[in-house]
Amino acid sequence: MLTPLLLIPFVGAALLLFSPAQTPPGRLRLGAILVLTLQLGWCLAVLARFDPTTTGMQLQESFSWVPEIGLDYRLGVDGLSLPLLLVNAALTLVSVICTRDISQRPRIYFALLLTISGAVNGAFLAGNLLLFFLFYELELIPLWLLISIWGGAQRSYAATKFLIFTAISGMLILGAFLGLALFTGTVDFSLTPVLTERLAMGQQLLLLGALLVGFGIKIPLVPFHSWLPDAHTQASTPVSVLLAGVLLKLGTYGLLRFCLGLFPEGWAVLAPWLALWAAVSVLYGSLAAIAQSDMKRMVSYSSVGHMGYILLAAAAATPVSLLGAEFQMVSHGLISALLFLLVGIVYRKTGTRNLDVLRGLLNPERGLPFTGCLMILGVMASAGLPGMAGFISEFLVFRGSLDRFPVATLACMVGSGLTAVYFLLLVNRAFFGRLAITRSLDPIQDARLDIQLAPVAPRETLPATALALAVLGLGLLPIGLGRISESTTTAMAWAGGAVESVERSQLFPQAQPVHNATSGTINPRITARGEG
């Protein structure tokens, strides 16, 4: 049931790559769309077979691939990975649909997109650490090529920077996985939590630290974020959609699956510092976004900020916060993809993303009014306005984290407010006022500028409209995602909490179980915990 999620994109990529050289780009695009539609359909079939009441991995497939080094071909899906699979399938399809006028090496381009999609599927489905690493690395080269070949003027710089950062990320992750084998003396790379009975706390913290930095680069978290704005700025719109919507989620997924999942005790020790890190990341990302004048850089810095919410939620590791983290991954995927699509439309029509130049794009006849409406909806969702996806995810993150880390949560709430600040700046500068794409100089002359922008065809906004509807749908009916993920995230929180209570009860004998108000059950979490 799960192997086809690898076969479909990889075989599709191979077919496109080895298609006749004279195949027109439109036909290649259509082929890629068909493959990705099939992939999305298969994901929906997996969803239909998925039992949301079960907490562990489902629909598992496994065989021992290279047993000498502990590499098993083991696939499985749970409430954490299934929504991300769906997001990956949907956003890759969107990125191919919004690819237009690709004349340079179209076969390679579409094959690389499909390869990335397959690799991301593999990473989300992997039930073995080495298998995850293989897929994690597999998406690196295609993305590097996509930026360095089809990117903007500074693409070489951005692609190299991306490659260096992500390669370091991969090395750290691989180092941590191999270190685990070294320290435990076994080549067991399964997803079993590593407790103090198997590994000393110091070694756990060392490995966890390597994983945190590795995934922190990928997410990205401050101060490992500097590759992202450059990569986004130089990447084409479809690649930005994929990068923000899907590939960053590999980092957050790794954070939850491997950092929290493998080292729950070490995680509990570091949690207060991680919450602090999250707050710094959120505030830095938001403040940096305010300072940007390039729309794309602003949206990418907003990603840096919004990824911080997931670290906060993971640090809190309560059932509600982890569910919020899942919601945030999905909603950020949809919202950031929507925003990058819209920025791409603005750039295509005006030739610029400079907020010092763009004005009045909401002009009903000569501007980009529908694009502007979708942009307003997107920034409202990103700022967490009720009724849209951003609200429910941020609400769950904050509600789930507030009791454990009140100061960090409040700081992140300030970051949420700052989201409204920078996105309203964006909307106000680029979309309100009189239409112009020049700097404001002389008001008399400015009022006489005659602007001729090409219109936006309905088909150009179709992917963005679909994403906007998804953002609204998730905001109005979050129960669907909640049902898929709640059992898994609650189990993850319980696993972390149970271990943590054992560890803490040894450190602090006065610790007592308390009543968990959110789940209505007795949670063995200790009372002596708090911020820092």
Place this chain on the structure above:
Amino acid sequence: MPVIPELLTRAGGMPSLEALTERLLAGDTLLLDTPDNLVEVVDSLASYGVVLDAYSTNLMYQAEAQFLNPFPLFKYLDGDLSFAKIWRHLCHDRINYEYAEYCMKAMLWHGTGGLDRYLDSPDFDASCAQIIRRKLRRDPLLALLHPLFPAFLPELIRMAATTHALGQFWRVMSDLFLNLAEAEVQGRISGIAAVVEFISAGLQRAAPEAITYAVVIDGESHWVLPPEAGLTFLTDVAVPYVEAVFLRGMPFFGTVSFNAQAQQISPDQSQFTYGALFADPLPTMGAGIPPSLLMQDMGRHLPERLHQRYLRQGRGDGDGRVKLCASFQKAMFCVTNGAIAGTFPAPLSSGDPAAQAANHAHATGWAHRLAASRTDCLGWDGRADQCLP
């Protein structure tokens, strides 16, 4: 970051004060005489004529049949209360009469010319008092309202009088513009100069027509603007209309207080420059932009020739109303041009230094008023008709 293509933005050239003065004194038209400009002007005035016909009918209906009606719910239906008419109205299959009211309020508020002087005269106050007395006999609500707010009903009557006067003015202008279109079809109009001359002649012909207005209360007719007031078409309505709507206008509703607080609006009403000749066509169809209503109406009655021309430019129908607004502005410059040409104190060919000085003063005065207007549309920089394919 790519360089913004030059053609994506351009600012039209604005003629200098001296150039405007020279052009007026030379008897040249303000608008460049080109075949494209001719089509734009004639066809936009043809659609304007159709719309003015509807505005005029409705304004006079409002002033006569909805006089002092405290709840004029059906004032835009011209007395036709059939379900079909109401349904079309609710579906917005209708003329935007709100624009006509907007122009009326601009005239009322700026209050220049003979009409306004009469509305502030004791004779008008006496007529009002008599009309209100008759009206209150059968209207208990107004009878209650009037003692509480004694200035309210006279103000409503002033508004009704302005409404009716504007209706009469537009009646004449509607016929004039439709005749112009017909003359162009017949080949009697071959250039912008002929358009200006046609309009100027039409205005002069209608100049002495009397402006009167009477209302019927309980079967008895009462003069609001009696013939004895001596109000005439050109000086008492047309000139104040041009002053209020073409030149001064009003800052848009909803922005006036903010702009006033920012000291962006002159405290001197006579210095206002928000009229049709100063309007920016680009925001047309934006919320709260009054020309949007007119362009929506005109767009429904656009001659096919101009429509086809618009289809070949820019976004075709997509930005048709912006293009129509730009064409309409050119037409309004022609109307203004006609008014200026018809009001020179002496013939332009006069060799008398005193006459020449008077004409120069007249031309300079108008050039000053037009200097900051949208003269960039006149095409003097040779790029007025340039559009992206």
